[in-house]
Amino acid sequence: MDALKLELKNKIITVLNLEDITLGDINDNDPLFGDGLGLDSIDALELIVILDKDYGIKLIDPKEGKVIFQSIESMAAYITANRTK
Amino acid sequence: MVKGVAITGMGIISSIGNSVEENYISLINNKAAITTIENISTVHANSIKVGEIKKTNAELIAQLQLDKESNFSRTALLGLIAVKEAVANAGITSINEYKTGLISATTVGGMDMTEKYYYDYFENPEVRKYIISHNCGDVAQKIASEIGLKGMVTTISTACSSAANAIMLGARLIKTGKLDRVIVGGTDALAKFTINGFKTLMILSDGYNKPFDDERKGLNLGEASAFLVLESDEIVKKENKKVLARVSGYGNANDAFHQTASSENGDGAYLAMKKAFNVAALDPSEIDYINVHGTATPNNDLSEGRAILRIYYEKSVPDFSSTKPFTGHTLAAAAAIEAVYSILAIQNNVVFPSLNFETPMQEFNLTPQTTLKHKNIEHVLSNSFGFGGNCSTLIFSKNK
Amino acid sequence: MRKTYINGTGCLSAQKTFDTVFLEDAEWNKNDNVLFLKKPVYKDFISPIASRRMANGIKNGIVASAYAMKEANVTNVDAIITGTGMGCIEDTEKFLKAIIDNNEEFLTPTAFIQSTHNTVGAQIALTMQCKGYNFTYVNGAISFESGLLDAKMQIEENEANSILVGGVDENGDHILSLFKLAGYIKEDRKEPYQLLNETTKGYIHGEGACFFVLENEKKESTYAQLVDLEIKNVLQEDEIETEIIDFLKLNNLEISDIDAIILGFNGDVEFDSYYKNLAENAFANTPQIYYKHLCGEYNTASAFGLWTGSKIIKTQTIPELIKSNSIERPAYNTILLYNQLNGKDHSFTLISK
Numbered sequence: 001m002d003a004l005k006l007e008l009k010n011k012i013i014t015v016l017n018l019e020d021i022t023l024g025d026i027n028d029n030d031p032l033f034g035d036g037l038g039l040d041s042i043d044a045l046e047l048i049v050i051l052d053k054d055y056g057i058k059l060i061d062p063k064e065g066k067v068i069f070q071s072i073e074s075m076a077a078y079i080t081a082n083r084t085k
Numbered sequence: 086m087v088k089g090v091a092i093t094g095m096g097i098i099s100s101i102g103n104s105v106e107e108n109y110i111s112l113i114n115n116k117a118a119i120t121t122i123e124n125i126s127t128v129h130a131n132s133i134k135v136g137e138i139k140k141t142n143a144e145l146i147a148q149l150q151l152d153k154e155s156n157f158s159r160t161a162l163l164g165l166i167a168v169k170e171a172v173a174n175a176g177i178t179s180i181n182e183y184k185t186g187l188i189s190a191t192t193v194g195g196m197d198m199t200e201k202y203y204y205d206y207f208e209n210p211e212v213r214k215y216i217i218s219h220n221c222g223d224v225a226q227k228i229a230s231e232i233g234l235k236g237m238v239t240t241i242s243t244a245c246s247s248a249a250n251a252i253m254l255g256a257r258l259i260k261t262g263k264l265d266r267v268i269v270g271g272t273d274a275l276a277k278f279t280i281n282g283f284k285t286l287m288i289l290s291d292g293y294n295k296p297f298d299d300e301r302k303g304l305n306l307g308e309a310s311a312f313l314v315l316e317s318d319e320i321v322k323k324e325n326k327k328v329l330a331r332v333s334g335y336g337n338a339n340d341a342f343h344q345t346a347s348s349e350n351g352d353g354a355y356l357a358m359k360k361a362f363n364v365a366a367l368d369p370s371e372i373d374y375i376n377v378h379g380t381a382t383p384n385n386d387l388s389e390g391r392a393i394l395r396i397y398y399e400k401s402v403p404d405f406s407s408t409k410p411f412t413g414h415t416l417a418a419a420a421a422i423e424a425v426y427s428i429l430a431i432q433n434n435v436v437f438p439s440l441n442f443e444t445p446m447q448e449f450n451l452t453p454q455t456t457l458k459h460k461n462i463e464h465v466l467s468n469s470f471g472f473g474g475n476c477s478t479l480i481f482s483k484n485k
Numbered sequence: 486m487r488k489t490y491i492n493g494t495g496c497l498s499a500q501k502t503f504d505t506v507f508l509e510d511a512e513w514n515k516n517d518n519v520l521f522l523k524k525p526v527y528k529d530f531i532s533p534i535a536s537r538r539m540a541n542g543i544k545n546g547i548v549a550s551a552y553a554m555k556e557a558n559v560t561n562v563d564a565i566i567t568g569t570g571m572g573c574i575e576d577t578e579k580f581l582k583a584i585i586d587n588n589e590e591f592l593t594p595t596a597f598i599q600s601t602h603n604t605v606g607a608q609i610a611l612t613m614q615c616k617g618y619n620f621t622y623v624n625g626a627i628s629f630e631s632g633l634l635d636a637k638m639q640i641e642e643n644e645a646n647s648i649l650v651g652g653v654d655e656n657g658d659h660i661l662s663l664f665k666l667a668g669y670i671k672e673d674r675k676e677p678y679q680l681l682n683e684t685t686k687g688y689i690h691g692e693g694a695c696f697f698v699l700e701n702e703k704k705e706s707t708y709a710q711l712v713d714l715e716i717k718n719v720l721q722e723d724e725i726e727t728e729i730i731d732f733l734k735l736n737n738l739e740i741s742d743i744d745a746i747i748l749g750f751n752g753d754v755e756f757d758s759y760y761k762n763l764a765e766n767a768f769a770n771t772p773q774i775y776y777k778h779l780c781g782e783y784n785t786a787s788a789f790g791l792w793t794g795s796k797i798i799k800t801q802t803i804p805e806l807i808k809s810n811s812i813e814r815p816a817y818n819t820i821l822l823y824n825q826l827n828g829k830d831h832s833f834t835l836i837s838k
Contacts, residue, residue, distance in 0.1 A: 015593075017537035038534060041346060045287060045594045053591040062287040128589045187718075192601060194623075203585055206663055216667040219660075220570060220784075221602065222625035226829060229718050238718035238830075239631040240624040242572070242602035250620055254635065261638055281584050282597035339565070339610040339619040344538075344598050356616055472598065473607025475619055 004076045011050055016043050028073045036071075044069055056084030089333030089365070089482055090256040091321045094175025094314035096167040096270075097425045099412045100136035100307055104170060108422075109429050112437045113457055117411045119293055119305050125197075127277055133289050136307025136413025137275060138163065149231075156214040158195030161224040163310035163418075164272035168228050171268060175314035176326070183265035183320060186237035187229050188255050189312075190247035190271030192417040194221035196278045224272060237264060242417065244471025245378075246337075247271050248311070249420035249479050253335040255315050265320055270312030270421035279416065280306060286345060288382045294414075295441040296379035296407035297386050297453050304380045307413025311421035313428075330428045333464070334367060334480030336360025345472045346384050351392025353476035354378075354468065358396050361478040367464060369396050372403045372480070374436045376423050376467040379407025379453075380414050389468060390451050404454040406439035420469035420477065427465040427481045434462050489640045489711040491836070493557025493698035495549040495651075496792045497522055498780040499691050503552055507796045508804045513778055515677035518670055519661055520691040520781035531612070538595050539608065540573035542655040545694035546605040547612055550649055554613075557698035557706050563645035564618035566636050567606035567653065568628030570784020573599045574657035582659070605653050618645065626826035627716045628652060629785040630834065633699075634714050640701045651696030652785025661690065669827075671752065680752045680778035681809060688751035691781015695788035697795075708795035709820075712736055712835040720831050722759055726767045729823070732833050744817045745772040745797060747790050749824035750809070751782040756828050763823065764809070772817075773809045787824040791834060794820045798838050 009026050012018065016039065030036045033044070044065045051057040051068075057079065059065060068078045097104065100118035101111035111118070119134045124141060145162040146153065149169075157165070168187075172180070195218035202212045217223055222240050229238045237258075241250045248271025255269035273279075283289050283306060290303040321328060338360060340353025347354065362369060378389055393402055408426050415422055426437060439453035463483050470476045496502040499520035500511040514520060522545060527536055530548045539547075546567065554560065571577075576599035583592050598604065603621040610619050618639070622631035629652030636648040664670045671678060671687035678689055699711060713736050720728060733739060746768045748760040764773050774797070780789040797803055797817050822834040 018534075019537060020533045040343070042344065042538070042594055042598065045285060048287070049285075049591055049593045191623075200581055200584065203581060203659075206666060213667050216663045217669075220625055221623040222570065222628070222784075222830065225624060226718060235717065235719055237716045238624065239622055239627060239716065241620060242623040243606075243619070243621050244601050244603055254620075257638060257642075261642060263634075263638065277584055277589065278581060278597075278600075281589055281592050282580065282594070282600070284589075285592045285594035285597055337618045337620070339607070339616050341610045341614050341616050344604070344607065344611070345594075352616065471603065472601055473603045473619075474610060475603055475607065 001076055001080065004079060005072050008072055008075055015046055015050060026072060029071050031071060032069055055079050057082050089331030090259045090315050091318060091328045092313050092330050092332060092428060093316045093321065093326045093328060094171045095329060095425050095428060096170025096174060097311040097422055098138060098163055098166045099309035099415065099422050100138055101411050105425060108425065112411060112426065113435065115438060115440065117440055119413055125275060125277055127280055129280060129284060132291055134293065134305050135275060136305060136415065138308055156218050157227060158218045158224065159197045159274035160191055160193055160195060160272050161227045163274055163308065164189060164224055165228050165231055167270060167310040167312045168232060168268055171312040171314050172232060180232055180234050184236060185234055186258060186264045186267040187225055187234055188239055188241065188251040188267060188269045189225035189228065190241045190251040190417045191221050191224050191273055192242055192244055192247060193273050193276050193279060194224055195219045196276045197274050200277050243475040244473055245416050245419055246469040246471040246475045246477040247417035249469040249477035250337060252313060252332060252424055252479055253337060253477065256332040256335060259315050259317050266316045268312050268314055271417040272310035273308060273416040273418045275306060275308040290381065293441050294381035294410055296381040296409060296439055297390065297446060297451060298442050299444040299446045301381040301383060301386060303382050305413040307415040309412060309415035309418040309422045311418060311425045313424060328484040330431045331482050331484055332479065333482040334361035334365025336364065336478045338476050340474030340476055342474055347388035347470060349388065351388040353474050354389055354392035354470055355395050357476040357478040358392065361480050365480045367480065370400060372464050372466045373462045374430050374465045375403055375405035376427050376465060377405050377407050378468040378470045379409055381409065385470065387448055390449055394449060402451060404436045404458060406437055406454045408437055410440035420467065423467050424479060427467045430465050431462050431481060431483050435459055486641045487643065487701045489637045489699050490703050491697050491708040491711055491795050492700045492704060492706050493553040494708060494792050494795055495552025496695040496789065497525060497545045497549050498693040498789055499523060500779050507800050508806060511779055511806055513806060518673060518678060518689055519656060520689065521656060522692050540576045540599040542573040542653050543605050543608045546651065546653045547609055549651060549694040550609050550696040553649065553696040553698045559647055559698060561613055561615055562647045562649045562698065564639060564648045565606050565610050565615055566620045566632035566648060566650040568622045568632040568785050569602055569605060569653050570623065570625055570628050571654055571660065572602035573604060573655060574660050575655055576600045578657045578659040624830065625784055626787065626824060626830035627832050629788045630714060630716055630832040633711065634716065636699050637711055637714060640699060646701050648699045649696060650699055651694065652788030653694040654692055654783040654785050656692045664690065678752065680750055681775065683752040684754055686753060686755055688753040688782040691783050691786060693780050693783065693789055695792050709798040709836040709838060712837050715833045717831045719829060722762060725759060725763060729833060736835060740767055743771055743819055743821045744814045745774055745820045747774045747794050747820060747822040749777060749787060749790060750775045751777045759825055770812060772803065772812045772814055774803060774807050775809045776807050787832060790822050790824060794822055794836050798836060
């Protein structure tokens with residue numbers, strides 16, 4: 001689980017091009033959207049593609065992302081439970 | 086009341102018809118044309134439906150009697166068909182007799198060829214003629230050249246509001262006397278590029294689009310082209326021209342909220358409508374029909390609905406409908422085909438139905454007109470909004 | 486009718502054209518057939534969180550407009566009008582390539598969003614929270630001039646007092662290779678590229694972002710008055726001179742009244758004759774200026790030309806590097822610009838002190 005969380009943090013920084021953010025800036029339970037890391041709806045769509053491409057999880061409705069992408073913790077838990085690769 | 090700029094001709098090709106008449110017949114007979122894609126090979130063919138014109142490029146080239154060696158993109162082919170119909174409809178025989186311009190609109194330009202030959206260009210010299218066709222301006226250049234127009238030719242690209250802005254600019258050019266006559270409209274062909282683009286935004290419906298419905302799931306893309314001929318009152322008088330309707334109001338504003346999404350309260354949409362009413366010197370209560378942008382994405386319809394309710398604060402909202410269930414969302418052409426539909430509504434005194442509507446949205450009390458309705462129509466308001474917060478409103482009025 | 490003044494400029498190009506006076510640091514790169522923009526420090530203008538999804542064209546547009554607004558001493562405008570030939574072509578290519586290479590799978594929206602032509606104007610509006618009129622013109626070499634014409638019309642008609650208008654285009658790898666393939670860009674070669682005396686097909690390509698603040702009032706920062714502008718889709722070589730004479734006549738001017746002419750020579754032997762005819766005949770006794778050896782040819786390169794003209798009127802000097810003849814005038818009060826690309830999209834722009 002911890003390895004997955006680290007992997008996700010690295011992915012988020014690279015894919016979302018968060019140049020000035022370091023791994024230490026993202027805590028497992030920090031909100032990724034809004035007041036936390038400040039991600040927005042387009043970032044959510046990018047995260048949906050990460051789920052699909054890297055973990056074989058297909059989301060049909062972008063609204064599902066709201067719960068899954070609350071934090072690194074929730075994302076890792078969802079991936080662990082649903083991954084197909 | 087401000088008189089507005091005379092519209093003396095129109096032309097259109099869309100999935101529901103190859104001429105103004107065919108489009109009208111489809112609209113009054115609930116004949117939508119949202120189908121499985123045939124002309125483009127895409128992995129999404131089974132999961133999406135589109136408003137596709139069921140003619141191949143070869144058929145369009147033959148219809149236009151173009152040289153087989155020509156390098157028209159599909160966008161330019163569709164554009165030329167609509168322009169030719171509009172010019173003929175306006176009874177124009179000598180295109181450069183007056184100071185005439187062409188204002189086109191497109192978002193994809195020649196993308197259909199670019200995506201087809203992306204790597205082939207390096208292997209196959211025969212297809213290299215299409216490299217230059219990628220440029221959006223090439224579409225207008227080709228159309229102008231085919232109809233022999235020499236003058237001001239330009240192109241606007243403001244995503245899904247593009248053609249509204251072309252019509253707006255044209256009306257302003259006539260009003261200020263910079264041009265005596267101007268052909269305005271937009272054209273966009275379906276492309277893998279836009280299909281996949283909208284797919285990544287997760288706003289494509291897997292079924293038929295349902296504007297202003299609580300269960301709406303997104304849009305169907307479409308392809309189309311439509312153009313209007315606008316002429317100065319001097320020409321209208323001198324040549325005793327038939328005026329189809331008038332462009333009486335227009336407004337453009339930016340939502341300045343988000344790259345793709347519209348703001349919660351539809352600030353940009355509200356401002357665009359307000360400006361249009363000011364230009365037309367009309368009160369919102371004088372509008373008989375609103376042809377809404379109504380793409381059926383969760384975001385657009387909520388934002389647009391709220392903006393309309395802000396305009397009609399404590400007053401009743403006029404009959405409104407989205408014609409996108411008929412044609413799909415035709416991007417840069419959308420405002421032009423909906424301009425043609427607005428003019429048809431005025432000419433025939435009808436409100437076209439908003440198809441596929443079942444359940445009103447929870448957020449507000451707005452129900453579109455779901456059946457064809459006959460009533461006197463003096464003024465129609467047409468909205469078009471695009472990515473990048475580009476919001477435009479046009480008002481069309483009966484010629485008095 | 487109200488007059489239109491150029492009150493601020495911001496120019497990013499293959500030369501150092503920001504934080505400078507007038508081309509004092511410019512260097513003519515004769516070795517390359519493609520010129521690349523000299524990047525500013527983006528972080529000084531755009532926060533990293535905002536810029537992380539921005540294409541180069543967007544960033545350049547935002548920075549160039551920030552310079553223009555600062556010079557004109559305005560914090561917001563009534564309208565934003567952008568011209569771009571190809572839009573953010575790098576992201577367009579990125580998305581296209583992903584579609585083809587991944588067979589339409591695992592695509593992300595960011596590149597698609599940047600690929601829409603209006604994204605530059607939209608992001609400028611978003612950055613400064615400008616809810617006013619926002620247009621993007623995309624018609625080849627008159628993309629920028631369409632915007633100028635629109636802006637001028639709005640100021641004249643009292644629809645706006647202050648408008649930001651600019652031209653922006655960026656280089657993209659794939660389109661550059663295609664342009665080379667199709668012969669639009671000059672072939673790679675060892676011998677230096679000489680813009681004025683070229684005997685080969687193709688031009689030197691470039692990129693840039695150049696924005697202007699146009700206002701209805703003359704003020705301390707004013708560069709010049711934008712007097713008139715004309716756009717024509719097609720003109721034969723032998724029609725240009727008559728066209729110019731008629732255009733000047735509309736403004737009560739004659740060729741002899743023009744203190745300098747700025748021509749869009751781009752090194753393409755096939756179409757430079759449009760300019761050459763004017764230079765050798767009608768304007769033989771007029772100071773002549775060229776500039777595309779410094780910025781390269783691109784759909785909105787003529788915005789760099791207008792920047793050059795504006796600078797000449799304001800500074801009353803013409804740097805040696807852009808003179809194509811040795812004729813001088815005691816004062817440079819009225820300047821004419823003429824541009825076309827591949828014999829299409831002709832524009833005539835008249836500015837004065």
